[in-house]
Amino acid sequence: MVEEIQFYEPDELHGFLSNFSPSPITLSNVVWPTSEHYYQAQKFDDPDIQNEILHAPTPDEAFRLSRHYANKVKKDWMDVRHAVMRYIVFEKFRQNNQLAHLLVSTGDKLLTEHSHKDSYWGDGGDGKGQNELGKILMEVRDYFAEREPYNLVHFVDSAKLPTQWGTFQMYGFVEQSTGKEHLALVYGELDANQPPLIRLHSECLTGDALFSARCDCGFQLSRAMENIVNAGSGVLFYLRQEGRGIGLINKIRAYHLQDNGADTVEANEALGFAADMRDYSFCRGMLSFLNIKSVNLMTNNPRKVKALEKAGIDINKRVALQEGNNPHNNGYLKTKAAKLGHMFDDAFIK
Numbered sequence: 001m002v003e004e005i006q007f008y009e010p011d012e013l014h015g016f017l018s019n020f021s022p023s024p025i026t027l028s029n030v031v032w033p034t035s036e037h038y039y040q041a042q043k044f045d046d047p048d049i050q051n052e053i054l055h056a057p058t059p060d061e062a063f064r065l066s067r068h069y070a071n072k073v074k075k076d077w078m079d080v081r082h083a084v085m086r087y088i089v090f091e092k093f094r095q096n097n098q099l100a101h102l103l104v105s106t107g108d109k110l111l112t113e114h115s116h117k118d119s120y121w122g123d124g125g126d127g128k129g130q131n132e133l134g135k136i137l138m139e140v141r142d143y144f145a146e147r148e149p150y151n152l153v154h155f156v157d158s159a160k161l162p163t164q165w166g167t168f169q170m171y172g173f174v175e176q177s178t179g180k181e182h183l184a185l186v187y188g189e190l191d192a193n194q195p196p197l198i199r200l201h202s203e204c205l206t207g208d209a210l211f212s213a214r215c216d217c218g219f220q221l222s223r224a225m226e227n228i229v230n231a232g233s234g235v236l237f238y239l240r241q242e243g244r245g246i247g248l249i250n251k252i253r254a255y256h257l258q259d260n261g262a263d264t265v266e267a268n269e270a271l272g273f274a275a276d277m278r279d280y281s282f283c284r285g286m287l288s289f290l291n292i293k294s295v296n297l298m299t300n301n302p303r304k305v306k307a308l309e310k311a312g313i314d315i316n317k318r319v320a321l322q323e324g325n326n327p328h329n330n331g332y333l334k335t336k337a338a339k340l341g342h343m344f345d346d347a348f349i350k
């Protein structure tokens, strides 16, 4: 059975699908506050009425004004209204990245405008209406669903995550090509015109959760979260790339080989893996969802910088994150510098 999403009020769970939900749309230097404002204004040829609707304080008021001027609606309106609606709904999602991601994340569910007032755009309240708005939304969804970055990850839900440093908002995503679940922990308000401080942290269960001193991951994770809070805003992406992409059990095998003298790169190769199996291309989906185009990236890894650049993300600045050098990981850090190119200050790994 096909699952259905019914929407109507803009402040309900799937309210972003409603034409009444706030979604600025710029057309010929004019900013329409909602698709409803634009749609109602197009009923008239009179520029004064159009202008009055454009400046209506709410979409409800835009709707009311259009009813008020009902006798001035242009003659061919019924012939063109579907095309007008299709155009503005497409623009709404094309110009509001996060809304396009949310739309694609509805998957293949049936989208229904559940309106007892409208049996053309909506389902008429009894399910017998034509649901033309729902059909347009599904058509727009099909368009974005096959395109990057919308097809890279699906956003699922978001919730608060209080931590010892501060309260983050945690966003959950599913990578479409692998089914892996990734997180973005957002702190503070992101400013669309300022590159935020971010960390792309590759999962390391042993270091991040089990206090391992074999690597520097856990130390870097805490410092990155602290730095983000101190900066006032930023994002920690927690990427499920355990063991540089070989998985936890293979990492244990690699550690076993290292217990017997191999270094971290030799161990991977002995197991038949490349030194680093991580792919970062899906990160563009999460960054786009958060409307981030340029970043200040906390990392010592030049491959990460290159991979992100290749994925179309501008690295405004690299910020070193040198943490947790200790007798158990000193050899590992030296190998990372020598063989994987990690940029450490000499004083840090001496």
Ligand SMILES: Nc1nc2c(ncn2[C@@H]2O[C@H](COP(=O)(O)OP(=O)(O)OP(=O)(O)O)[C@@H](O)[C@H]2O)c(=O)[nH]1
Binding pocket: 200, 201, 202, 203, 204, 205, 215, 216, 217, 220, 241, 242, 243, 244, 245, 246, 251, 254, 255, 258, 264, 268, 298, 299, 300, 301, 304, 321, 336, 342
């Ligand atoms: N295969 C393998 N993975 C490891 C080993 N030690 C740590 N890892 C994994 O390496 C990943 C972290 O990579 P690092 O090279 O420490 O750091 P990075 O992410 O490349 O670079 P930074 O951004 O500077 O931290 C995590 O997924 C760890 O689980 C190891 O000996 N073998």
Ligand SMILES: [Zn+2]
Binding pocket: 204, 206, 207, 208, 215, 216, 217, 218
């Ligand atoms: Zn680690």
